Amino acid sequence: MITELPVTITLTAPYATRANATGGFGVDLPLLRDGQGRLILSGTHVIGKLAQAMRNLAVLLEGTAQGDAFEGDLKHLFASEAQAKDKDKANGREARRALTASDFVLDSEFVDGGTRTRIARDNATITVAEGMLQVIEQPFPAGVDLAFKGMLRVFGAVDQAGQARLAKALAFVPQFGGMRTVGFGVVAKTVFGVATPARKPAVTAAVGSAPLQLTLRFENPFCAGEGRNTPNIYSRPKRRQRTKTRPTGARRGGR
Numbered sequence: 001m002i003t004e005l006p007v008t009i010t011l012t013a014p015y016a017t018r019a020n021a022t023g024g025f026g027v028d029l030p031l032l033r034d035g036q037g038r039l040i041l042s043g044t045h046v047i048g049k050l051a052q053a054m055r056n057l058a059v060l061l062e063g064t065a066q067g068d069a070f071e072g073d074l075k076h077l078f079a080s081e082a083q084a085k086d087k088d089k090a091n092g093r094e095a096r097r098a099l100t101a102s103d104f105v106l107d108s109e110f111v112d113g114g115t116r117t118r119i120a121r122d123n124a125t126i127t128v129a130e131g132m133l134q135v136i137e138q139p140f141p142a143g144v145d146l147a148f149k150g151m152l153r154v155f156g157a158v159d160q161a162g163q164a165r166l167a168k169a170l171a172f173v174p175q176f177g178g179m180r181t182v183g184f185g186v187v188a189k190t191v192f193g194v195a196t197p198a199r200k201p202a203v204t205a206a207v208g209s210a211p212l213q214l215t216l217r218f219e220n221p222f223c224a225g226e227g228r229n230t231p232n233i234y235s236r237p238k239r240r241q242r243t244k245t246r247p248t249g250a251r252r253g254g255r
Contacts, residue, residue, distance in 0.1 A: 104150030
């Protein structure tokens with residue numbers, strides 16, 4: 001069973017999550033988008049911030065029942081013991097974390113083309129240092145609240161106390177994205193929805209029917225790797241080569 005926890009993360013603009021693709025002409029830092037062009041906070045980024053917050057809470061509450069509970073969450077939800085092993089010897093078969101997340105999609109319209117600039121100043125001339133003008137994509141004014149909606153998914157059931165700890169850890173995250181030292185990506189609030197077990201209706205086949213055809217539809221991007229070359233790189237499965245065979249008794253070059 002997978003338990004789904006809907007979450008809304010509201011940031012105060014501006015924020016900066018760098019895209020993997022090239023931005024518009026002259027833009028040094030384009031914002032991250034999904035395949036549909038929507039502005040997002042990536043699920044892996046949210047998971048990373050959540051894990052760091054839990055580690056901080058476990059240290060702050062060390063020696064208390066709450067601190068022990070957060071330590072247990074780190075082991076179960078984030079497989080912290082497996083991650084602490086020697087990375088050079090990792091083979092991809094260590095314990096996996098029980099917590100995943102969808103991408104968090106901006107729940108509002110935005111205008112393309114908006115930018116902000118930053119400079120680095122030359123202390124001698126008190127002017128912009130050579131090549132130190134940075135253009136950042138920002139399609140909304142500063143101070144606007146931006147709600148990003150997504151889903152946390154936990155393998156197995158999550159009790160009320162476990163949900164409360166997840167909510168507390170997420171509320172302990174002060175900022176998302178980069179450039180936090182200049183006030184980007186400040187968290188205004190986080191809101192948890194009602195947890196629900198994710199179940200899909202099953203379709204039964206008639207007795208004595210032919211073999212079933214299985215169709216998989218994925219809500220998010222997925223990776224089906226053959227194995228790991230390094231701790232964070234997967235190899236694509238190799239296609240099986242078909243071997244050509246000649247009929248028994250056939251002669252090479254014959255008809």
